Amino acid sequence: xxxxxxxxxxxxxxxxxxxxxxxxxxxxxxxxxxxxxxxxxxxxxxx
Amino acid sequence: xxxxxxxxxxxxxxxxxxxxxxxxxxxxxxxxxxxxxxxxxxxxxxxxxxxxxxxxxxxxxxxxxxxxxxxxxxxxxxxxxxxxxxxxxxxxxxxxxxxxxxxxxxxxxxxxxxxxxxxxxxxxxxxxxxxxxxxxxxxxxxxxxxxxxxxxxxxxxxxxxxxxxxxxxxxxxxxxxxxxxxxxxxxxxxxxxxxxxxxxxxxxxxxxxxxxxxxxxxxxxxxxxxxxxxxxxxxxxxxxxxxxxxxxxxxxxxxxxxxxxxxxxxxxxxxxxxxxxxxxxxxxxxxxxxxxxxxxxxxxxxxxxxxxxxxxxxxxxxxxxxxxxxxxxxxxxxxxxxxxxxxxxxxxxxxxxxxxxxxxxxx
Ligand SMILES: [Zn+2]
Numbered sequence: 001x002x003x004x005x006x007x008x009x010x011x012x013x014x015x016x017x018x019x020x021x022x023x024x025x026x027x028x029x030x031x032x033x034x035x036x037x038x039x040x041x042x043x044x045x046x047x
Numbered sequence: 048x049x050x051x052x053x054x055x056x057x058x059x060x061x062x063x064x065x066x067x068x069x070x071x072x073x074x075x076x077x078x079x080x081x082x083x084x085x086x087x088x089x090x091x092x093x094x095x096x097x098x099x100x101x102x103x104x105x106x107x108x109x110x111x112x113x114x115x116x117x118x119x120x121x122x123x124x125x126x127x128x129x130x131x132x133x134x135x136x137x138x139x140x141x142x143x144x145x146x147x148x149x150x151x152x153x154x155x156x157x158x159x160x161x162x163x164x165x166x167x168x169x170x171x172x173x174x175x176x177x178x179x180x181x182x183x184x185x186x187x188x189x190x191x192x193x194x195x196x197x198x199x200x201x202x203x204x205x206x207x208x209x210x211x212x213x214x215x216x217x218x219x220x221x222x223x224x225x226x227x228x229x230x231x232x233x234x235x236x237x238x239x240x241x242x243x244x245x246x247x248x249x250x251x252x253x254x255x256x257x258x259x260x261x262x263x264x265x266x267x268x269x270x271x272x273x274x275x276x277x278x279x280x281x282x283x284x285x286x287x288x289x290x291x292x293x294x295x296x297x298x299x300x301x302x303x304x305x306x307x308x309x310x311x312x313x314x315x316x317x318x319x320x321x322x323x324x325x326x327x328x329x330x331x332x333x334x335x336x337x338x339x340x341x342x343x344x345x346x347x348x349x350x351x352x353x354x355x356x357x358x359x360x361x362x363x364x365x366x367x368x369x370x371x372x373x374x375x376x377x378x379x380x381x382x383x384x385x386x387x388x389x390x391x392x393x394x395x396x397x398x399x400x401x402x403x404x405x406x407x408x409x410x
Binding site for chain 1: 119138139229230263264266267286287288345347348372373
Protein backbone atom coordinates (compact mmCIF):
# COMPACT_ATOMS: atom_id res chain seq x y z
CA UNK A 1 0.00 0.00 0.00
CA UNK A 2 1.30 3.38 -1.02
CA UNK A 3 2.54 5.76 1.64
CA UNK A 4 2.52 9.46 0.84
CA UNK A 5 3.95 11.83 3.45
CA UNK A 6 1.51 14.39 4.84
CA UNK A 7 3.65 17.28 3.58
CA UNK A 8 3.52 15.85 0.07
CA UNK A 9 -0.26 15.57 0.26
CA UNK A 10 -0.51 19.19 1.42
CA UNK A 11 1.81 20.24 -1.37
CA UNK A 12 -0.38 18.40 -3.85
CA UNK A 13 -3.51 20.11 -2.58
CA UNK A 14 -1.76 23.42 -2.95
CA UNK A 15 -0.75 22.62 -6.52
CA UNK A 16 -4.24 21.40 -7.33
CA UNK A 17 -5.76 24.56 -5.95
CA UNK A 18 -3.30 26.76 -7.79
CA UNK A 19 -3.90 24.84 -10.99
CA UNK A 20 -7.67 24.99 -10.66
CA UNK A 21 -7.52 28.76 -10.84
CA UNK A 22 -4.68 29.09 -13.23
CA UNK A 23 -4.74 26.41 -15.82
CA UNK A 24 -5.99 23.01 -16.77
CA UNK A 25 -7.77 21.68 -13.72
CA UNK A 26 -9.40 18.86 -15.64
CA UNK A 27 -5.99 17.49 -16.49
CA UNK A 28 -5.26 16.89 -12.82
CA UNK A 29 -8.71 15.59 -11.99
CA UNK A 30 -8.77 13.24 -14.91
CA UNK A 31 -5.39 11.80 -13.99
CA UNK A 32 -5.76 11.44 -10.25
CA UNK A 33 -3.53 8.39 -9.98
CA UNK A 34 -0.79 10.50 -11.47
CA UNK A 35 -1.09 13.07 -8.73
CA UNK A 36 2.17 11.91 -7.23
CA UNK A 37 3.89 12.77 -10.49
CA UNK A 38 3.09 16.41 -9.82
CA UNK A 39 4.86 16.09 -6.50
CA UNK A 40 7.83 14.09 -7.64
CA UNK A 41 8.45 15.90 -10.90
CA UNK A 42 7.09 19.44 -10.72
CA UNK A 43 8.42 20.05 -14.23
CA UNK A 44 5.47 18.10 -15.56
CA UNK A 45 3.19 20.95 -14.59
CA UNK A 46 4.33 22.54 -17.79
CA UNK A 47 2.83 19.73 -19.87
CA UNK B 48 -12.50 -23.32 4.23
CA UNK B 49 -8.79 -23.46 3.52
CA UNK B 50 -7.56 -23.43 -0.06
CA UNK B 51 -3.84 -22.87 0.58
CA UNK B 52 -1.84 -26.10 0.32
CA UNK B 53 1.51 -26.94 2.00
CA UNK B 54 3.13 -26.59 -1.45
CA UNK B 55 1.68 -23.15 -2.01
CA UNK B 56 2.75 -22.12 1.48
CA UNK B 57 6.27 -23.27 0.65
CA UNK B 58 6.20 -21.02 -2.41
CA UNK B 59 4.94 -18.12 -0.30
CA UNK B 60 7.88 -18.53 2.07
CA UNK B 61 10.40 -18.68 -0.76
CA UNK B 62 8.78 -15.72 -2.52
CA UNK B 63 8.73 -13.54 0.61
CA UNK B 64 12.30 -14.36 1.57
CA UNK B 65 13.52 -13.16 -1.82
CA UNK B 66 14.15 -9.42 -1.94
CA UNK B 67 12.08 -7.54 -4.51
CA UNK B 68 12.82 -3.83 -4.02
CA UNK B 69 10.88 -1.29 -6.07
CA UNK B 70 12.59 -1.00 -9.45
CA UNK B 71 14.49 -4.25 -8.92
CA UNK B 72 11.71 -6.83 -8.90
CA UNK B 73 13.08 -9.20 -11.56
CA UNK B 74 14.15 -12.12 -9.34
CA UNK B 75 10.83 -12.07 -7.51
CA UNK B 76 8.94 -11.96 -10.80
CA UNK B 77 10.86 -15.02 -12.01
CA UNK B 78 9.94 -16.97 -8.87
CA UNK B 79 6.33 -15.87 -9.22
CA UNK B 80 6.07 -16.76 -12.91
CA UNK B 81 7.64 -20.17 -12.28
CA UNK B 82 4.98 -20.89 -9.67
CA UNK B 83 2.20 -19.53 -11.87
CA UNK B 84 3.27 -21.17 -15.12
CA UNK B 85 1.40 -24.50 -14.77
CA UNK B 86 -1.87 -22.65 -14.26
CA UNK B 87 -1.78 -20.25 -17.21
CA UNK B 88 -1.72 -20.45 -21.01
CA UNK B 89 1.00 -17.87 -21.58
CA UNK B 90 2.95 -15.18 -19.75
CA UNK B 91 4.31 -11.75 -20.58
CA UNK B 92 6.72 -9.27 -19.10
CA UNK B 93 6.69 -5.55 -19.86
CA UNK B 94 9.82 -3.43 -20.17
CA UNK B 95 9.78 -2.25 -16.55
CA UNK B 96 9.20 -5.73 -15.16
CA UNK B 97 5.47 -6.09 -14.60
CA UNK B 98 4.69 -9.77 -15.16
CA UNK B 99 1.37 -11.31 -16.08
CA UNK B 100 -0.07 -14.70 -16.85
CA UNK B 101 -2.87 -15.03 -19.37
CA UNK B 102 -5.65 -17.60 -19.08
CA UNK B 103 -8.01 -18.24 -21.98
CA UNK B 104 -6.31 -15.76 -24.35
CA UNK B 105 -7.89 -14.07 -27.33
CA UNK B 106 -11.33 -13.11 -25.97
CA UNK B 107 -12.67 -9.55 -26.41
CA UNK B 108 -13.63 -9.19 -22.76
CA UNK B 109 -10.60 -8.90 -20.49
CA UNK B 110 -10.48 -9.18 -16.72
CA UNK B 111 -7.46 -8.34 -14.59
CA UNK B 112 -6.73 -9.68 -11.12
CA UNK B 113 -3.75 -7.88 -9.68
CA UNK B 114 -1.29 -7.56 -6.82
CA UNK B 115 1.99 -5.66 -6.67
CA UNK B 116 5.41 -7.27 -6.75
CA UNK B 117 7.64 -4.62 -5.23
CA UNK B 118 8.71 -4.10 -1.64
CA UNK B 119 9.81 -0.89 0.07
CA UNK B 120 13.56 -0.47 0.49
CA UNK B 121 16.33 2.14 0.72
CA UNK B 122 18.87 3.61 -1.66
CA UNK B 123 22.50 4.26 -0.74
CA UNK B 124 22.66 8.04 -1.13
CA UNK B 125 25.89 9.20 0.51
CA UNK B 126 28.96 7.49 1.94
CA UNK B 127 30.92 9.38 4.60
CA UNK B 128 34.72 9.45 4.72
CA UNK B 129 34.44 7.12 7.74
CA UNK B 130 32.48 4.60 5.66
CA UNK B 131 28.99 5.14 7.07
CA UNK B 132 26.12 5.10 4.61
CA UNK B 133 23.28 7.59 4.51
CA UNK B 134 20.14 6.45 2.71
CA UNK B 135 17.01 7.78 1.06
CA UNK B 136 13.69 5.98 0.92
CA UNK B 137 12.66 3.83 -2.03
CA UNK B 138 8.93 3.79 -1.24
CA UNK B 139 7.51 4.46 2.21
CA UNK B 140 10.27 2.86 4.28
CA UNK B 141 10.06 3.66 7.96
CA UNK B 142 13.05 5.38 9.62
CA UNK B 143 11.59 4.65 13.06
CA UNK B 144 12.23 0.92 12.75
CA UNK B 145 15.65 1.13 11.09
CA UNK B 146 18.01 1.39 14.10
CA UNK B 147 19.46 -1.99 15.11
CA UNK B 148 18.23 -3.75 11.96
CA UNK B 149 20.40 -6.03 9.82
CA UNK B 150 20.39 -5.22 6.13
CA UNK B 151 21.45 -6.55 2.75
CA UNK B 152 23.05 -4.07 0.39
CA UNK B 153 22.35 -5.39 -3.11
CA UNK B 154 25.21 -5.18 -5.59
CA UNK B 155 24.86 -4.39 -9.24
CA UNK B 156 26.83 -7.48 -10.25
CA UNK B 157 24.61 -9.70 -8.08
CA UNK B 158 25.01 -10.82 -4.50
CA UNK B 159 24.75 -8.76 -1.34
CA UNK B 160 26.90 -7.21 1.37
CA UNK B 161 25.70 -7.54 4.96
CA UNK B 162 25.40 -4.52 7.16
CA UNK B 163 23.49 -2.98 10.05
CA UNK B 164 21.63 0.21 10.81
CA UNK B 165 23.60 1.22 13.91
CA UNK B 166 22.30 3.43 16.72
CA UNK B 167 24.06 5.16 19.63
CA UNK B 168 23.85 3.35 22.97
CA UNK B 169 21.27 4.40 25.53
CA UNK B 170 24.23 5.40 27.75
CA UNK B 171 25.62 7.85 25.23
CA UNK B 172 22.46 9.50 24.03
CA UNK B 173 21.47 12.89 25.33
CA UNK B 174 17.73 12.52 25.76
CA UNK B 175 17.32 16.29 25.78
CA UNK B 176 18.79 16.70 22.32
CA UNK B 177 16.33 16.77 19.48
CA UNK B 178 18.56 14.46 17.46
CA UNK B 179 17.84 11.42 19.60
CA UNK B 180 14.90 10.12 17.58
CA UNK B 181 15.50 8.12 14.41
CA UNK B 182 15.08 10.31 11.33
CA UNK B 183 16.02 9.91 7.71
CA UNK B 184 19.04 12.16 8.14
CA UNK B 185 20.53 10.42 11.20
CA UNK B 186 20.15 6.71 10.47
CA UNK B 187 23.27 5.21 8.91
CA UNK B 188 24.38 1.80 7.73
CA UNK B 189 27.61 0.30 9.04
CA UNK B 190 29.26 -2.30 6.80
CA UNK B 191 32.19 -2.77 9.16
CA UNK B 192 34.41 -0.88 6.75
CA UNK B 193 37.22 1.33 7.99
CA UNK B 194 36.54 4.10 5.49
CA UNK B 195 34.80 5.13 2.28
CA UNK B 196 37.48 3.44 0.15
CA UNK B 197 36.76 0.07 1.70
CA UNK B 198 33.00 0.48 1.20
CA UNK B 199 33.58 1.16 -2.50
CA UNK B 200 35.92 -1.85 -2.74
CA UNK B 201 33.08 -4.05 -1.46
CA UNK B 202 31.15 -3.06 -4.58
CA UNK B 203 28.82 -0.73 -2.68
CA UNK B 204 28.18 2.64 -4.29
CA UNK B 205 25.55 5.37 -4.41
CA UNK B 206 22.41 3.85 -5.97
CA UNK B 207 22.77 0.40 -4.43
CA UNK B 208 19.45 -0.72 -3.01
CA UNK B 209 19.10 -1.91 0.60
CA UNK B 210 16.60 -4.27 2.21
CA UNK B 211 16.15 -5.56 5.74
CA UNK B 212 17.23 -9.15 6.29
CA UNK B 213 14.14 -10.32 8.17
CA UNK B 214 12.48 -13.45 6.84
CA UNK B 215 9.16 -15.26 6.88
CA UNK B 216 7.77 -16.90 10.01
CA UNK B 217 4.39 -18.14 11.19
CA UNK B 218 3.20 -16.78 14.53
CA UNK B 219 0.96 -18.96 16.69
CA UNK B 220 0.15 -21.06 13.62
CA UNK B 221 -2.31 -18.26 12.83
CA UNK B 222 -0.43 -15.34 11.31
CA UNK B 223 1.98 -15.16 8.41
CA UNK B 224 4.66 -12.76 9.56
CA UNK B 225 7.55 -11.09 7.83
CA UNK B 226 9.00 -8.35 5.74
CA UNK B 227 6.95 -6.84 2.91
CA UNK B 228 3.93 -9.10 2.90
CA UNK B 229 2.81 -5.77 1.41
CA UNK B 230 2.18 -6.84 -1.21
CA UNK B 231 3.92 -9.98 -2.30
CA UNK B 232 1.06 -11.73 -0.54
CA UNK B 233 -1.27 -10.11 -3.09
CA UNK B 234 0.75 -11.64 -5.93
CA UNK B 235 0.55 -14.93 -4.06
CA UNK B 236 -3.24 -14.66 -3.76
CA UNK B 237 -3.87 -13.99 -7.45
CA UNK B 238 -1.54 -16.89 -8.34
CA UNK B 239 -3.57 -19.10 -6.00
CA UNK B 240 -6.75 -18.04 -7.79
CA UNK B 241 -5.15 -19.17 -11.07
CA UNK B 242 -4.24 -22.48 -9.44
CA UNK B 243 -7.83 -23.02 -8.25
CA UNK B 244 -9.22 -22.23 -11.71
CA UNK B 245 -6.89 -24.79 -13.27
CA UNK B 246 -7.39 -27.50 -10.64
CA UNK B 247 -11.17 -27.13 -10.74
CA UNK B 248 -11.14 -27.03 -14.56
CA UNK B 249 -13.21 -23.84 -14.57
CA UNK B 250 -13.97 -22.35 -17.96
CA UNK B 251 -14.15 -18.58 -18.12
CA UNK B 252 -16.03 -16.67 -20.83
CA UNK B 253 -13.31 -13.98 -20.84
CA UNK B 254 -9.55 -13.66 -20.97
CA UNK B 255 -8.08 -13.47 -17.50
CA UNK B 256 -4.88 -11.55 -16.82
CA UNK B 257 -3.13 -12.50 -13.59
CA UNK B 258 -0.96 -9.47 -13.00
CA UNK B 259 1.94 -8.77 -10.65
CA UNK B 260 2.77 -5.07 -11.08
CA UNK B 261 6.04 -3.36 -10.24
CA UNK B 262 6.68 0.03 -8.63
CA UNK B 263 3.45 0.42 -6.65
CA UNK B 264 5.23 1.74 -3.58
CA UNK B 265 6.48 4.83 -5.42
CA UNK B 266 3.13 5.84 -6.93
CA UNK B 267 1.28 2.97 -8.66
CA UNK B 268 3.64 3.17 -11.62
CA UNK B 269 3.65 -0.45 -12.82
CA UNK B 270 -0.14 -0.58 -12.74
CA UNK B 271 -0.35 2.70 -14.67
CA UNK B 272 1.79 1.16 -17.39
CA UNK B 273 0.14 -2.25 -17.59
CA UNK B 274 -3.40 -0.83 -17.46
CA UNK B 275 -2.61 0.93 -20.72
CA UNK B 276 -1.08 -2.21 -22.19
CA UNK B 277 -3.89 -4.61 -21.33
CA UNK B 278 -6.81 -2.15 -21.49
CA UNK B 279 -9.02 -4.49 -19.43
CA UNK B 280 -12.82 -4.32 -19.13
CA UNK B 281 -12.65 -5.03 -15.40
CA UNK B 282 -9.84 -4.85 -12.84
CA UNK B 283 -9.88 -6.49 -9.43
CA UNK B 284 -7.01 -5.30 -7.30
CA UNK B 285 -5.79 -6.78 -4.07
CA UNK B 286 -3.46 -5.06 -1.63
CA UNK B 287 -3.09 -4.84 2.13
CA UNK B 288 -5.00 -2.59 4.52
CA UNK B 289 -4.48 -1.71 8.18
CA UNK B 290 -5.72 -3.94 10.97
CA UNK B 291 -6.80 -1.06 13.21
CA UNK B 292 -7.22 -3.14 16.35
CA UNK B 293 -3.57 -3.15 17.41
CA UNK B 294 -2.38 -0.57 19.98
CA UNK B 295 -2.01 3.13 19.18
CA UNK B 296 -4.29 3.28 16.13
CA UNK B 297 -7.25 5.65 16.11
CA UNK B 298 -10.20 3.73 14.66
CA UNK B 299 -12.25 6.90 14.32
CA UNK B 300 -9.62 8.07 11.87
CA UNK B 301 -8.47 4.84 10.26
CA UNK B 302 -11.65 2.75 10.31
CA UNK B 303 -12.58 -0.53 11.93
CA UNK B 304 -10.84 -3.50 10.34
CA UNK B 305 -9.63 -6.51 12.26
CA UNK B 306 -7.35 -9.29 11.07
CA UNK B 307 -9.24 -12.59 11.12
CA UNK B 308 -12.60 -11.05 10.26
CA UNK B 309 -12.19 -11.47 6.52
CA UNK B 310 -10.97 -9.49 3.53
CA UNK B 311 -11.98 -5.84 3.45
CA UNK B 312 -13.81 -4.15 0.58
CA UNK B 313 -13.32 -0.45 0.00
CA UNK B 314 -15.96 2.14 -0.82
CA UNK B 315 -14.33 4.94 -2.78
CA UNK B 316 -15.03 7.03 -5.87
CA UNK B 317 -12.44 4.98 -7.77
CA UNK B 318 -14.17 1.74 -6.85
CA UNK B 319 -16.93 0.89 -9.27
CA UNK B 320 -20.21 0.52 -7.38
CA UNK B 321 -21.63 -2.21 -9.60
CA UNK B 322 -18.46 -4.26 -9.32
CA UNK B 323 -18.42 -3.73 -5.57
CA UNK B 324 -22.06 -4.89 -5.36
CA UNK B 325 -21.07 -8.03 -7.26
CA UNK B 326 -18.23 -8.68 -4.80
CA UNK B 327 -20.54 -8.30 -1.81
CA UNK B 328 -23.19 -10.47 -3.45
CA UNK B 329 -20.55 -13.13 -4.03
CA UNK B 330 -19.31 -12.99 -0.45
CA UNK B 331 -22.85 -13.27 0.90
CA UNK B 332 -23.79 -16.14 -1.42
CA UNK B 333 -20.66 -18.12 -0.61
CA UNK B 334 -20.65 -17.20 3.09
CA UNK B 335 -17.24 -15.58 2.87
CA UNK B 336 -16.73 -13.10 5.72
CA UNK B 337 -15.83 -9.56 4.71
CA UNK B 338 -15.35 -6.12 6.22
CA UNK B 339 -15.90 -2.61 4.92
CA UNK B 340 -13.79 0.51 4.77
CA UNK B 341 -13.97 3.86 3.05
CA UNK B 342 -11.51 6.01 1.15
CA UNK B 343 -12.05 9.27 -0.66
CA UNK B 344 -9.52 10.95 -2.91
CA UNK B 345 -7.36 7.87 -3.28
CA UNK B 346 -7.29 4.29 -2.10
CA UNK B 347 -3.47 4.33 -2.12
CA UNK B 348 -3.49 1.17 -4.18
CA UNK B 349 -3.23 0.16 -7.83
CA UNK B 350 -7.03 0.40 -7.95
CA UNK B 351 -6.59 4.13 -8.59
CA UNK B 352 -4.26 3.47 -11.52
CA UNK B 353 -6.62 0.99 -13.21
CA UNK B 354 -9.80 2.94 -12.47
CA UNK B 355 -8.56 6.17 -14.01
CA UNK B 356 -6.96 4.63 -17.08
CA UNK B 357 -8.32 4.05 -20.55
CA UNK B 358 -11.39 6.26 -20.21
CA UNK B 359 -12.35 4.58 -16.93
CA UNK B 360 -12.00 0.89 -16.12
CA UNK B 361 -14.52 -0.61 -13.66
CA UNK B 362 -12.21 -1.46 -10.78
CA UNK B 363 -12.53 -2.71 -7.23
CA UNK B 364 -10.27 -3.27 -4.26
CA UNK B 365 -10.28 -6.31 -2.02
CA UNK B 366 -7.82 -5.82 0.81
CA UNK B 367 -6.05 -8.08 3.23
CA UNK B 368 -5.99 -6.77 6.82
CA UNK B 369 -2.38 -6.39 7.90
CA UNK B 370 -0.75 -5.56 11.21
CA UNK B 371 2.28 -3.25 11.40
CA UNK B 372 2.43 -2.25 7.73
CA UNK B 373 5.84 -1.23 6.37
CA UNK B 374 7.68 -2.86 9.27
CA UNK B 375 9.60 -6.13 9.11
CA UNK B 376 6.98 -7.93 11.17
CA UNK B 377 3.90 -7.40 9.07
CA UNK B 378 1.28 -9.94 10.10
CA UNK B 379 -1.61 -11.33 8.06
CA UNK B 380 -4.20 -13.79 9.38
CA UNK B 381 -4.18 -17.12 7.51
CA UNK B 382 -8.00 -17.20 7.44
CA UNK B 383 -8.10 -13.80 5.74
CA UNK B 384 -5.62 -14.91 3.08
CA UNK B 385 -7.70 -18.02 2.39
CA UNK B 386 -10.93 -16.05 2.26
CA UNK B 387 -9.45 -13.40 0.01
CA UNK B 388 -8.38 -16.07 -2.49
CA UNK B 389 -11.83 -17.66 -2.32
CA UNK B 390 -13.59 -14.34 -2.78
CA UNK B 391 -11.64 -13.42 -5.93
CA UNK B 392 -12.06 -16.95 -7.28
CA UNK B 393 -15.83 -17.00 -6.72
CA UNK B 394 -16.17 -13.46 -8.06
CA UNK B 395 -14.51 -14.42 -11.34
CA UNK B 396 -17.09 -17.16 -11.81
CA UNK B 397 -19.85 -14.56 -11.48
CA UNK B 398 -18.49 -12.06 -14.00
CA UNK B 399 -20.03 -12.45 -17.42
CA UNK B 400 -19.10 -10.64 -20.57
CA UNK B 401 -22.47 -8.90 -20.95
CA UNK B 402 -22.14 -6.82 -17.78
CA UNK B 403 -23.18 -3.24 -18.42
CA UNK B 404 -21.18 -1.21 -15.93
CA UNK B 405 -22.82 2.11 -16.77
CA UNK B 406 -24.68 3.44 -13.73
CA UNK B 407 -27.82 3.92 -15.83
CA UNK B 408 -28.76 3.48 -19.47
CA UNK B 409 -32.09 5.27 -19.87
CA UNK B 410 -33.80 8.42 -18.61
ZN1 LIG C 1 2.93 -0.47 0.93
